Amino acid sequence: MNLILRAQVATAAHDIVPSWPVESFIAVNPLAGHEPRPFETAATPGVILTRSRDSFLADADRGRIVDADLEAALVERVPELGGQLTIGGKSVSAMSVAILDLKTTQWNSPAAAEPPAPWLDEYLATWVSSYLNPDPLWAMPHKRHGFYRAWRTLARWDPALPRTARRTVVELPVEPDAALAWALVKLGVPAEAVTQTLRTELQHLPGWVSHIKWRAEKIGDIDLLSYLSVRLTLQAILGLTGLPSPRGPVRADETPSALWHRAEHVARSIGGSRADRDDIAAVSRVLVTHPVPDHALTWQKAYELHYLATLVDTLRDTDPFTPRPQLQLVMCIDPRSEGMRRHVEVLPGLETFGFAGFFGVPVRFSRYKARGAINSLPALLTARHHLTEHPTHPAKAEDHIMRGRTRDALRRSTHRADSGTVTPFAFAEVSGWLYGAISVLRTLTPTVQARIHRFLTPATAALPSNVTVADAFTLEERAAMAETAVRMMGITQFAPLVVLAGHASESTNNLYQSALDCGACGGNPGAANARASAAIFNDPAVRPLLAARGIDIPPDSFFIAAEHNTVTDAVTLLDQHLIPQSHVDAADTFDRAQHTAAKMLVRERAQDLPGASPHSPARVQGRAHDWAEVYPELGLAGNAAMIIGPRQMTRGVNLDRRVFLHSYQTELDLDGAALETIMTAPLIVAQWINHQYYFSALNPATLGAGTKTIHNAVGTIGVLAGHAGDLRRGLPWQSVGLGDQLFHEPMRLTVIIQAPLGNIGRIVSRNQMLRNLLDNDWITLTARTDPAAPWHRYTPYGWTTAPTALKGT
Amino acid sequence: MNNLTQMTRLEVVVPARDAPAIRELITSAGATGYTSVSGVSGIGHHGQHSGALLFNEYDTLTMLITVLPPDNAGELIDAVQQLLSTSSGVMFVSDTYVSRPDYFQ
Numbered sequence: 001m002n003l004i005l006r007a008q009v010a011t012a013a014h015d016i017v018p019s020w021p022v023e024s025f026i027a028v029n030p031l032a033g034h035e036p037r038p039f040e041t042a043a044t045p046g047v048i049l050t051r052s053r054d055s056f057l058a059d060a061d062r063g064r065i066v067d068a069d070l071e072a073a074l075v076e077r078v079p080e081l082g083g084q085l086t087i088g089g090k091s092v093s094a095m096s097v098a099i100l101d102l103k104t105t106q107w108n109s110p111a112a113a114e115p116p117a118p119w120l121d122e123y124l125a126t127w128v129s130s131y132l133n134p135d136p137l138w139a140m141p142h143k144r145h146g147f148y149r150a151w152r153t154l155a156r157w158d159p160a161l162p163r164t165a166r167r168t169v170v171e172l173p174v175e176p177d178a179a180l181a182w183a184l185v186k187l188g189v190p191a192e193a194v195t196q197t198l199r200t201e202l203q204h205l206p207g208w209v210s211h212i213k214w215r216a217e218k219i220g221d222i223d224l225l226s227y228l229s230v231r232l233t234l235q236a237i238l239g240l241t242g243l244p245s246p247r248g249p250v251r252a253d254e255t256p257s258a259l260w261h262r263a264e265h266v267a268r269s270i271g272g273s274r275a276d277r278d279d280i281a282a283v284s285r286v287l288v289t290h291p292v293p294d295h296a297l298t299w300q301k302a303y304e305l306h307y308l309a310t311l312v313d314t315l316r317d318t319d320p321f322t323p324r325p326q327l328q329l330v331m332c333i334d335p336r337s338e339g340m341r342r343h344v345e346v347l348p349g350l351e352t353f354g355f356a357g358f359f360g361v362p363v364r365f366s367r368y369k370a371r372g373a374i375n376s377l378p379a380l381l382t383a384r385h386h387l388t389e390h391p392t393h394p395a396k397a398e399d400h401i402m403r404g405r406t407r408d409a410l411r412r413s414t415h416r417a418d419s420g421t422v423t424p425f426a427f428a429e430v431s432g433w434l435y436g437a438i439s440v441l442r443t444l445t446p447t448v449q450a451r452i453h454r455f456l457t458p459a460t461a462a463l464p465s466n467v468t469v470a471d472a473f474t475l476e477e478r479a480a481m482a483e484t485a486v487r488m489m490g491i492t493q494f495a496p497l498v499v500l501a502g503h504a505s506e507s508t509n510n511l512y513q514s515a516l517d518c519g520a521c522g523g524n525p526g527a528a529n530a531r532a533s534a535a536i537f538n539d540p541a542v543r544p545l546l547a548a549r550g551i552d553i554p555p556d557s558f559f560i561a562a563e564h565n566t567v568t569d570a571v572t573l574l575d576q577h578l579i580p581q582s583h584v585d586a587a588d589t590f591d592r593a594q595h596t597a598a599k600m601l602v603r604e605r606a607q608d609l610p611g612a613s614p615h616s617p618a619r620v621q622g623r624a625h626d627w628a629e630v631y632p633e634l635g636l637a638g639n640a641a642m643i644i645g646p647r648q649m650t651r652g653v654n655l656d657r658r659v660f661l662h663s664y665q666t667e668l669d670l671d672g673a674a675l676e677t678i679m680t681a682p683l684i685v686a687q688w689i690n691h692q693y694y695f696s697a698l699n700p701a702t703l704g705a706g707t708k709t710i711h712n713a714v715g716t717i718g719v720l721a722g723h724a725g726d727l728r729r730g731l732p733w734q735s736v737g738l739g740d741q742l743f744h745e746p747m748r749l750t751v752i753i754q755a756p757l758g759n760i761g762r763i764v765s766r767n768q769m770l771r772n773l774l775d776n777d778w779i780t781l782t783a784r785t786d787p788a789a790p791w792h793r794y795t796p797y798g799w800t801t802a803p804t805a806l807k808g809t
Numbered sequence: 810m811n812n813l814t815q816m817t818r819l820e821v822v823v824p825a826r827d828a829p830a831i832r833e834l835i836t837s838a839g840a841t842g843y844t845s846v847s848g849v850s851g852i853g854h855h856g857q858h859s860g861a862l863l864f865n866e867y868d869t870l871t872m873l874i875t876v877l878p879p880d881n882a883g884e885l886i887d888a889v890q891q892l893l894s895t896s897s898g899v900m901f902v903s904d905t906y907v908s909r910p911d912y913f914q
Binding site for chain 1: 824827829830833834837838855856857858859862863864865866867868884885887888889891892894895896897
């Protein structure tokens with residue numbers, strides 16, 4: 001093996017962000033490879049970082065961005081800007097000159113367009129797709145030998161290649177390392193240019209390339225070396241030297257005459273005809289500190305600061321003291337939980353908390369005797385504990401499973417019949433009338449069809465069962481997980497009934513279903529983790545250990561798992577067979593409260609959901625079963641901020657389901673250990689999600705998946721737009737926009753923390769990923785020590801007092 | 810030395826997200842094994858690193874240790890050096906002695 005060449009491939013691929021398959025969609029920052037560098041340097045070929053100038057000017061016209069925001073943005077970005085000028089006899093501040101310049105100077109927004117794919121890209125995409133498709137009609141031969149060797153064996157018969165090329169393929173080296181080395185020599189690439197050449201080649205087909213990188217690390221059936229071997233040997237064989245390299249935006253320095261022209265325009269706008277050359281020169285000395293290429297990010301900063309100022313203005317210490325609550329609800333930090341928490345808190349004596357949706361219990365979960373398993377944990381972790389469930393009535397469960405397997409067998413046989421070469425014709429003749437009727441029913445009355453389907457195929461989840469936490473974790477591990485959860489959330493007193501609610505989405509015919517499930521559970525429903533966590537807290541062996549660590553859970557406190565359906569907004573209690581008789585009334589009370597809250601929340605969501613009406617909540621909920629619906633829900637669209645602090649900061653405030661809410665109390669975490677865990681895990685997951693939405697909104701063609709309406713699935717790996725081409729990355733357009741308008745406001749995550757600034761600073765100092773994100777302006781951090789303290793902004797040079805806009809002046 | 814055999818020991822400390830590439834080089838070099846220590850802490854060129862994080866293995870540092878015959882180590886050292894030329898991480902190379910050389914060949 002050629003180790004140097006392998007190292008060069010790894011170096012070339014260093015900044016490529018692995019892309020998870022769509023079946024377990026993990027939101028990532030597609031430009032994460034650039035995080036060690038300033039945000040403004042992250043523009044890559046076909047990628048833009050902000051909206052257009054026209055969009056920002058429209059925001060200024062409607063008051064979404066005001067002069068105070070622009071001033072605050074300029075203070076942050078151009079700290080040297082200050083002082084007064086006299087222009088045409090008028091005294092003006094340098095700040096107002098810069099703001100006028102921002103509003104009047106033209107700049108062109110680069111287009112986020114997808115470049116046309118060269119023939120080689122289309123050819124390779126077809127081969128990679130055929131090789132990786134997990135459910136092909138015809139399996140690709142020779143797959144077991146790896147991608148390069150399988151291609152080398154088959155390409156000799158590929159009519160897409162010229163005859164001479166096919167003859168040459170036979171003579172290529174057998175091993176991918178040797179083939180790549182041969183191709184580089186044949187293409188005349190000098191040794192010192194190898195890494196850069198490979199990097200350029202990896203910029204083509206970015207969707208497939210990033211998925212191959214993920215696959216090489218997690219599955220191992222393909223790697224970038226074998227992909228590049230095929231790519232470069234083809235170029236060498238076909239003489240395709242000098243493929244166009246996708247070009248990134250080039251930042252051109254402003255010429256002195258352009259600066260003068262700009263200054264003249266601003267000076268004349270202020271002083272009219274009385275502005276002379278000295279005035280123009282004075283203005284140009286101001287404007288040179290804020291060149292035109294910086295304008296877009298200053299507008300973006302102002303756009304974000306306006307939101308921050310509005311948000312901070314709504315935060316108040318609403319309810320510092322509460323007696324022992326009668327009910328507690330712990331929900332995921334997901335912004336969708338905010339709506340449910342706000343509405344359900346109307347019930348007196350109900351307290352809510354926000355916590356990462358995997359409830360601190362990272363597991364690989366499989367249902368009772370199920371064939372597959374899901375990694376129900378953040379993508380930041382590796383699954384080490386396997387959780388399953390035991391039915392309370394094994395005989396009934398066995399019977400249920402036998403019927404389920406019979407149904408699966410029937411389903412598989414019909415799938416084979418309708419996907420064969422000849423059988424679909426006969427199959428359509430025999431069963432077309434039945435499927436036709438089902439299709440009509442499914443289209444016209446999706447909810448009725450779903451009820452019939454549910455009746456005919458009851459899920460295993462409906463069977464009473466217990467999760468096997470004692471098998472998955474030792475007693476010490478269980479106690480440690482419970483302690484961590486309590487300290488991270490800052491729970492100081494426990495209600496008689498504590499509901500731990502994971503969340504899941506429900507939709508039909510939606511390849512991006514996983515993107516709507518719980519991000520903290522690896523793009524899976526969070527019910528298993530909630531059940532495991534409840535079992536741990538109820539474990540009589542765990543409670544004495546917790547008491548020894550200073551956490552006294554009253555004997556009458558019972559924990560119950562639940563699942564929040566984010567399409568219907570129903571919060572269903574799980575494992576109801578475990579509820580003691582003494583807590584049945586409390587459970588009923590919660591059930592009634594969530595039912596009322598769901599009604600309110602669905603009506604609220606219907607105001608934003610395309611095509612929905614607040615007057616018909618049933619139709620909004622019915623979207624879960626509508627196979628023609630491309631907007632089952634809006635997911636995390638609108639996400640913009642994360643608040644880490646006690647619920648007292650936000651209770652009673654409508655945050656519009658835009659904020660990740662993680663509960664936290666400094667008093668329970670004097671050494672800052674829990675805060676460090678929050679800032680290095682839930683915050684990172686929130687940032688990944690935020691940037692996924694940000695870049696999918698701004699770059700739907702290159703970093704987003706484009707419109708769902710033309711998607712074709714490649715097994716469970718991902719989607720193509722149309723029948724061929726690159727694998728799409730990111731979120732579909734329907735997650736961020738409607739028609740040609742965005743409904744997601746692309747803003748970098750605003751993090752707000754209520755904790756001692758010294759603790760926060762120390763945590764940032766010792767964690768490089770936080771330093772990268774904050775010092776390079778990928779996210780921002782605003783904090784206060786306690787409700788009475790002023791807000792401070794984190795900067796690479798220390799804490800500063802809040803900017804002008806934040807003070808609301 | 811006490812019937813021990815000289816070998817070459819490589820210790821590589823890199824961000825956990827870069828560890829798969831190093832592991833791949835180690836196995837491609839024919840090393841019969843390696844030790845991986847996740848969540849290592851310390852201070853280096855890029856500042857302080859806090860060590861193991863409770864819910865994040867992805868953003869910590871990993872130390873990979875491998876031992877192989879001196880004749881086989883040269884190419885791996887060059888390859889790791891190449892990889893670290895543009896990304897963060899350190900490599901320490903030293904002579905070491907093992908009692909059962911057949912385990913490492």
